[in-house]
Amino acid sequence: MNNQVPAVIPALVFDRERVPMLVGGSVIAGRFRVGGASVVMGPAGMVIIAEASDAPARSGVWSAEEVRLIGPAPAPVTERLMEWGKEGSSPIHIAVRVGGEVLYLGTAWVSQAGTSDGVLTECELRFEAPLSRELLNRVRPPLSPARLPDLEWLRNVNDDRAAALEQFVTGWYPTADVTESPISGPASRLPAGLRQLYRLAKQRPGALGIQNRILPEPDLHTDHLGEMLVFGVENQGGFFWSLLWTHEEPEADPTVWFREFDEKPIAEQEPLSGFLIQFSLFEASMGADYLALPRKLTAPQVAKLTEALQFVPLRPFWPWAPTHFYVAPGLVVRVSSEDGEAFDVWAGATHRSALAPLADLPIDWNRFDG
DSSP states (O other): OOOOOOOOOTTSBOOTTHHHHHHTOSSSOEEEEETTEEEEEETTEEEEEEESOOOTTSOEEOSSSEEEEESOOOHHHHHHHHTTTSTTOOOEEEEEEETTEEEEEEEEEEEEEEEETTEEEEEEEEESSOOOHHHHHHHSOOOOGGGSOOSGGGGGTTTOHHHHHHHHHHHHSOOOOOOOOOOOSOGGGSOHHHHHHHHHHTTOGGGGOSSSEEOOGGGOEEOTTSSEEEEEEOTTSSOEEEEEOOSSOOOSSOOOEEEOTTSOOEEOSSOHHHHHHHHHHHHHHHTOSEEEEESOBOHHHHHHHHTTSEEOOSOOBOTTSOEEEEEETTEEEEEEOSSSSSBEEEEEESSGGGGGGGTTSOOOEEEEOO
């Protein structure tokens, strides 16, 4: 599909004089900026030169396999990338500026692209050949371990769960400028755990969930029987979490009930104080910018994957597929299984450096951002 281009040597210093040769001539080449990266286009190809950075809002190398362009992109770049993959598509060359040098990394192909009103907003490109870890560390610098969220909260999980929840949420989520939500009724009618989470979510809205969510206080409601206070819902409405509804003083640490709409409620194994920690861990991993997603694992593979991590000492979360959590600084790994033989694992991290404990495992990854 791709046109023939002059041979280039990956991971070597990139002579800018090669750009016209790769794109098909300097006179007719177009030069653009997209999310901090330079894009040069011509009839024979495209060259993207990004900066060595780990800033999510800038274009650049994301992982050993992926490059991201962050729009908006000019119309010619949008058209070229959105048309990529059709007959006659020209190669896309990737290079990164590191200090005073520009390193050539190889060619890439468009795996996903999105537009808004006809303007490219984001584009994911996959390297034809993955980068080595040494090269990845040069073009997307690792973060100092001291800058990752620590595990101080883990010490409080079974001694002071309110402190554990606050330490985890404030360590994982940055503060955001948000307007304060209206209050639906007297806060004292809610258990202390929910009141605490709502307080934390005022400056950290992600604490209410990314995949599933804790309902904002104005949206709390009773179930169709008027017996339970629904406070958490699955993203497609398939199930919900609730508490026994009462007009009296709330129980200090009530049982959480999991329920499909027309099925019998099932009690979560942890009361609200433990449930909210588990919910927060689950959602933090689901909404993380950096992911490690293996295929189905066996019990011995799970044991190998988790041996360098710390176990969160709570009873299993989620009746459908009992789930345990393992953590490291800036990393949450959830492990679930319906039958105890095949395991689903999802790892989410605040930075690619936090995935380092998993990097050298002999595991078949669907995705690995570390």
